[in-house]
Amino acid sequence: MIEHVVGHDPDCLFCKIVAGKIPSKLVYQDDELYAFHDIKPWAPVHFLIIPKMHIPSMAHLQAEHAALMGRMMVLAPQLAMEQGCNAYPAGGFRVLANTGDEGGQEVHHLHVHVMGGPRPWLKG
Ligand code: 5GP
Ligand code: ZN
Numbered sequence: 001m002i003e004h005v006v007g008h009d010p011d012c013l014f015c016k017i018v019a020g021k022i023p024s025k026l027v028y029q030d031d032e033l034y035a036f037h038d039i040k041p042w043a044p045v046h047f048l049i050i051p052k053m054h055i056p057s058m059a060h061l062q063a064e065h066a067a068l069m070g071r072m073m074v075l076a077p078q079l080a081m082e083q084g085c086n087a088y089p090a091g092g093f094r095v096l097a098n099t100g101d102e103g104g105q106e107v108h109h110l111h112v113h114v115m116g117g118p119r120p121w122l123k124g
Contacts, residue, residue: 008054012107013109014111017034017036027079028049032051033050033051033068033075035048041115043094045083045114045115045117047114049112050110050112056108057099057105058097060110072112079114080093083114083116086117086118091116094113094116095112095114
């Protein structure tokens with residue numbers, strides 16, 4: 001059974017980034033969303049979009065999060081272009097949400113990776 005956890009977790013790395021307790025290179029923020037450059041980029045463009053509220057993973061999503069997740073998905077292409085990804089279809093970008101241990105998730109605050117730019121990439 002997955003608990004429905006929202007709000008702020010003082011021990012969470014990405015909650016600390018949202019709160020400014022750990023520095024990050026800001027890409028975008030509004031009331032609900034925060035985007036910042038990945039500290040170990042795999043690609044020429046690599047940033048993360050997260051909800052400001054602490055949702056541990058995609059496995060925790062409920063119907064009430066549909067609008068928030070929709071906003072994240074609409075924001076991804078806008079920010080990808082602003083950050084220098086090349087235009088579709090020759091360019092494009094990759095959106096990735098690792099979920100749980102078997103899904104490769106290391107930081108347990110929901111995030112989507114947005115990666116793009118000319119190949120080759122380090123991975124992905
Ligand atoms: P996951 O494996 O959970 O999908 O991805 C977590 C991502 O967060 C990794 O790509 C990792 O490089 C990034 N990351 C981990 N710690 C920090 C940090 O302190 N600052 C930033 N900007 N990114 C981080
Ligand atoms: Zn958090």
